[in-house]
Amino acid sequence: MSTVTEKVTALVQPILQAHGFYLVDLNYVKEGTNWYLRVFIDKPGGIDIEECALVNQELSDQLDVADPDPIPNAYFLEVSSPGAERPIKTETDLKLAVDQYIHVSLYQKINGQKVYEGYLDRFDSHDIYLTYRAKTQTKQVVLPRNKIAAMRLAIEF
Structure with a gap:
């Protein structure tokens, strides 16, 4: 069985590729009583807030119609830049x-x-x-x- 992050990665990759962006990191974590789906994206030269909002909306739309639902709990979706001191993982x-x-x-x-x-x-x-x-x-x-x-x-x- 695929994990939430694997399923969401499969949904977000085509969105990012269509805009010339790439996935830096994605995590699904519980903090207190709330679940958070955090997607960190970038592109050469850096990503801006409007581009993050665009991906947030497109991914949200994809998650709303995905069947079966890849996320079993209510959650907050956050799409952002990895920041100036971003991790090097891949x-x-x-x-x-x-x-x-x-x-x-x-x-x-x-x-x-x-x-x-x-x-x-x-x-x-x-x-x-x-x-x-x-x-x-x-x-x-x-x-x-x-x-x-x-x-x-x-x-x-």
């Missing part, structure tokens, strides 16, 4: 993050650090290659992907 996210400033959290220390911030130079199926600043020096590090707990875009200060 291969597509990684491709878009090359040459961008990112934050990487590790499960265990590498070279004495569990957190790195720097520019993603490149990646392959096993590692990511990062250029970062350590005080006044520019350094490079290779981080095994299986040691990475989370990655996101970051704002450089």
